[in-house]
Amino acid sequence: MNKFLPGTDPLMAPYAIELAGINKSFGAVHANRDIDLAVEQGTIHGIIGENGAGKSTLMSILYGFYQADSGEIRVGGQPVTINTPNDAIALGIGMVHQHFMLVENFTVLENVMLGAEGAQLLSGGIARARAELERLEREYALEVDPSAIIEELPVGLQQRVEILKALYRGAEILILDEPTGVLTPPEADHLFRILRQLKEQGKTIVLITHKLREIMAVTDNVSVMRQGEMVATRKTAETSVEELAELMVGRRVLLRVEKGEASPGAVKLAVENLTVRDSRGVTMVDDVSFEVRAGEIVGIAGVAGNGQSQLIEAIAGIRRAENGRVTLDGEPVSVTGEADPAMLRTRGMAHVPEDRHHMGLVLQFEENENAILGYHAKDSYVNGPMLDLASIRRDAAEKIEKYDIRPPNCRLKTANFSGGNQQKIVLAREMEQDPAVLIVGQPTRGVDVGAIEFIHKRIIEMRDAGKAVLLVSVELDEIRSLSDRILVMFAGRIAGERGPEATEGELGLLMAGVADETEAPRTKERSTEPETEAAE
């Protein structure tokens, strides 16, 4: 069992979790193949791998969502069977999911005791739960107001509630699945402090992530998964980002994107005083102005939920704006009137939406049907009212070849392509229309490392071909490596503009709403500004 960790003495550091020979298949997909893993008691153990490497499957087996086809799980040295999450909880295993499992309109206390109420009547349970919650908060320095409503808390605190929920159920082993996906850099740092503190109190932590930086920052040991196999386990102190990246992908990876100088031309997209409200009337985009020139990439950074989605949807004609003006190639676009994405497409605006599963693709469609989504009225795809299937399929097959979409079958259901290939389907569709302006939202979300490289290259090629590119991403690294100019959005406003040389810390502060000098009076005034933990 000890083959990956030479030099550790089992008596000194007994294993909290041992997995031996875990196998799990879904049909023809061998999601986990002979996985061995040993997590030392009282350490933070990182599990890293690309999307689809089998990390989540492995943890779902440990947490009882799936049963392994074969193999053994030992917790604290004892062989165990975990059939349901309840079994896992009884063994002291707690899980913090990437997407929080919280009842939004319940209080913190109600969420923590949900499923552990204790009796049919709540009164006694509430008092006990409150006392226990307060004890936990003191012991682990995890302050949250027990009577606060979840939806009113910032995400960082919501995550803290998830951790408290696990601790309340007596978790000695905490599994965190991609915990920093929704956090600002300062919030992420704070989370890491919490994790270290939990470790000092003797808890064992398993951290699943695809971000190398986090692994290096917080873990003691790290295991790398690739294509369903556990390819290596290292002591974090004895490895490097480069080695881990290579292990993850199985070949050398370019972590930096190579690109030349931008040569911006005429203004292709101009946004002036754009204000967008959501369906509840909350102002999501507040008086935003900027422009994008031909031949440059303008990146919009920001923590998810600060109005970026609404901004690009309004520009792309999907969402109606309250106020403001947008000009496309010098011609005004009606953003406050009836939204019309179809018309915008004919005028040269292409849009790779943030949410490819719900917006950019119809997963139930065949690949070739998605390859015309939004362009299905184009002359080359129709014969009068009829679809010209032959032409559509020929066209789809060409794009499949050009963008190396796998498997190369335009009749396959889109849901059966991997995330990276699905994204390539969308990119191929939008980029091959030769647009003047390309709006790209979260181009590499849920996409494997190999495809990320390809997608980044394509975006830069679009820039070099003289297109105006507006890039929105919550991945700061992506924004920094692709953009020629960076705008940071916070609470619906542009909190500041920086060049590509801006440091992560500088952008992080802007993302957290610590006002830029130039914008200071405006951001301070806002009363609806979400709380953040940046001040801590």
Add this chain to the structure above:
Amino acid sequence: MAAPYAKLPGWVDYGLIPLINLVVAFLVAGLVVLLVGENPLRAAALLVQGAFGSGDGIGYTLFYATNFIFTGLCVAVAFHCGLFNIGGEGQAYVGGLGVAIAALTLDTVAPWWITLIAATVMSGLVGAAWAFIPAYFQARRGSHIVITTIMFNFIAASLMVYLLVGPLKPLGSQVPATRDFAEGAQLPRLDWLIEMFGMNVRSAPFNVTFLLALAAAFGVWVLIWRTRLGYEIRTMGFSPTAARYAGVRDTRIIVVTMLISGALAGMMALNPVMGDQERLQLDFVTGAGFVGIAVALIGRSHPAGIVPAAILFGMLYQGGAEIAFEMPNISRDMIVIIQGLVILFAGALEHMFRPAIARAFGGLAEGRPKPSAAVTR
């Protein structure tokens, strides 16, 4: 991996699973027959014999099936747009009005086929008009189409009663019906089709609307899978968000889909009104609008599934009547129970045996929801 169901070969998905569902439905129905003290095997024999044993049996089976093809297509077209049109019953009922208008106007002056064309257009228009109001409210106001179409069934029924005991009733008649249609509005039978197989038809009202129904089924297939409009309908049905992104106007597409759906329901009226009763009378729809829902479910909203599903229900209608006639303990209501079981197993519970079959095929066995499964993969 996050897909809710494993991929299965097409013949399993569209052949084996529906077949197993049907077999189970009939087994449970057999238990019910046993419970009331009759022999289920004999009942089954009577059912098949009644439906297919004679030229008249087949004629009636296909006559009923014609109704169900139209109403099944009506429900299926709406399904493809993500709409649940429960109003086929009412749309078919008022569709009868369109048939009657064309027939009463033309029956003494035109040959049957001209009247048929006019009546098809009219019944479609009236059925579409009846579906338009719920569609408009759904598209513009978000009033749920299930609720509004159900209510429109009641309004249709009341309206037709009013018209048939009042304005449409010939002076002096005691019957709530229009006058009998003259020869120019009587549709030719298709007896020759059955006689080709060496059977005799005496009374079954099997008529040319069956061919029209088959043509409608083909038309729906072309519409949904081969036209731009159908592409937009399917986009809307699978993902309204993607439809908005693609620039499909939701108001327009909802209204247009419901107009087509309502028109198909309205055309159902041709079969009983012009093909059988040869006058417009009360309650000629007899639940076909609702059976259409089951037919669309079993037929997976695909015309190639809807036609056999409609024939299956035609068989249950016709063969069921035979059982009720031959077996004293089994009344008309028992037949409704058996039909209900078929709907239950083949429609509502269609995925019940799927996980087990998927496992048998080495696929992904989905037992219960796995909330974290889709997170990072």
